[in-house]
Amino acid sequence: MPNTISAGDTAWLLASAALVMLMTPALGFFYGGLVRRKNVLATIMHSFFILCLISVQWVLWGYTLAFGPDHGGIIGGLDWLALKGVGQDPGPYAPTVPHEAYMVFQMMFAVITPALITGAFAERKRFKAFVVFTLLWATFVYDPVAHWVWGGGWLGQLGALDFAGGTVVHITSGVSALVAALVLGRRVGFGREAMDPHDATMTVLGASLLWFGWFGFNAGSAITAGGLAANAFVVTNTAAAMAALTWMTVSWLHKGAPSVLGAAAGAVAGLVAITPASGYVDVSASILIGLGAGIFCYVAIQVTKRFKVDDALDVFGVHGVGGAWGALATGIFATVAINSGAKDGLLYGNPGQLGIQAIAVAASITYSAVMTFVILKLIDVFVGLRVPESEEVLGLDASQHREAAYQI
Amino acid sequence: MEILAFVSFAVLVVAWLVAPSRGNVIVVSRTSEDRKAA
Numbered sequence: 001m002p003n004t005i006s007a008g009d010t011a012w013l014l015a016s017a018a019l020v021m022l023m024t025p026a027l028g029f030f031y032g033g034l035v036r037r038k039n040v041l042a043t044i045m046h047s048f049f050i051l052c053l054i055s056v057q058w059v060l061w062g063y064t065l066a067f068g069p070d071h072g073g074i075i076g077g078l079d080w081l082a083l084k085g086v087g088q089d090p091g092p093y094a095p096t097v098p099h100e101a102y103m104v105f106q107m108m109f110a111v112i113t114p115a116l117i118t119g120a121f122a123e124r125k126r127f128k129a130f131v132v133f134t135l136l137w138a139t140f141v142y143d144p145v146a147h148w149v150w151g152g153g154w155l156g157q158l159g160a161l162d163f164a165g166g167t168v169v170h171i172t173s174g175v176s177a178l179v180a181a182l183v184l185g186r187r188v189g190f191g192r193e194a195m196d197p198h199d200a201t202m203t204v205l206g207a208s209l210l211w212f213g214w215f216g217f218n219a220g221s222a223i224t225a226g227g228l229a230a231n232a233f234v235v236t237n238t239a240a241a242m243a244a245l246t247w248m249t250v251s252w253l254h255k256g257a258p259s260v261l262g263a264a265a266g267a268v269a270g271l272v273a274i275t276p277a278s279g280y281v282d283v284s285a286s287i288l289i290g291l292g293a294g295i296f297c298y299v300a301i302q303v304t305k306r307f308k309v310d311d312a313l314d315v316f317g318v319h320g321v322g323g324a325w326g327a328l329a330t331g332i333f334a335t336v337a338i339n340s341g342a343k344d345g346l347l348y349g350n351p352g353q354l355g356i357q358a359i360a361v362a363a364s365i366t367y368s369a370v371m372t373f374v375i376l377k378l379i380d381v382f383v384g385l386r387v388p389e390s391e392e393v394l395g396l397d398a399s400q401h402r403e404a405a406y407q408i
Numbered sequence: 409m410e411i412l413a414f415v416s417f418a419v420l421v422v423a424w425l426v427a428p429s430r431g432n433v434i435v436v437s438r439t440s441e442d443r444k445a446a
Contacts, residue, residue, distance in 0.1 A: 242417075249420050252427045287413040333409075347409070 006096035008225040016220025020108035023213035030206030037198040038395025040405040046118035058107040065143035073154035119313030120177030127400045160360035164221040166276025166327040167364040174320025176372040183376045186310035207264035218278040232278040235286035243270025246294025269297040272322035277330040285333035331357030
């Protein structure tokens, strides 16, 4: 293959991969601040461990399942097992960067997606069960859905637009989080005793680092260092800001005070919602997408709480609902004026795109819900999902890791 | 669509103006002097 590598594109993609890598430990701090102090280490460990686990899984078989040569629109072949054939020359997905650079950028998406789910089963899941679940979920949920959308699979062939992972990352993780919360059941004392965040400052710091890393997530998904990346960067920042302002305002009107944690959660909801749209919409659309994210995700969490579902850190409300809204909004606001290689949405005379987006949303919801349920039930039989009640009361830091976060 | 963007931001600004300026205040900690006095 002739050498067509662009130094600028390669530098941007590698820098973006590093930005996205930072998001997973940032998520650990975002979640870590929200749990009680007896569970903070265990919660941070979920994200840190996944960074290690999926980094190895991805190079061994994850990448080839997701991006290997297509088999029936369902799954990638094993041609690139252990990255055989994935080298310094460009691959089929990005003609101006080394195939290895594209692979490692995608690796960081595969890493953070199962980490998002951990917020739903925080403070009660057995570590061994978490390890097995993560490995199975990455292999049987993330890798196939990534192939469907980005690896030449059936949703991509259908014309579904997902610039940086609204369906692949956020709907799959958000819906799986809801299933996990229902299968595991509520924490001991849920609804009877306070389970307040032990360190809100840690959570705001985590949200800020997530926001920072998200520039790599979305603008990096342009793959090239050019105008499309710049637009994705701008709309990402705008939607995050608008959603944070909206969430804070709604909570202010609803509960009487402008919540700091609400602003942080709102920013994340906006980042989630703009993710699938970031390569297809303009700034005005990003303001409306952020507005919708702040309202819909806030309402979804209130409904979840009303039904007494113990999605401990509101993963479904933020990622499931935010991802679905973003995917549908892409079908409304997308315009070829931003991305000539894409399609117009509903507002630009192509209502069919909204239908395609709805199919992508429904397919990713259904598949991830069913597979997550099956995986969790199997693990419950062979390993056991929850720690015993006495260990849950003691806290996972002590019972699972024999360590304590704070010696003060 | 630009008009909708401006309107939505304006709605937020108005909401901040009409939102309650102070909620119910609950004392959650006291100084050592407060505790001695009590």
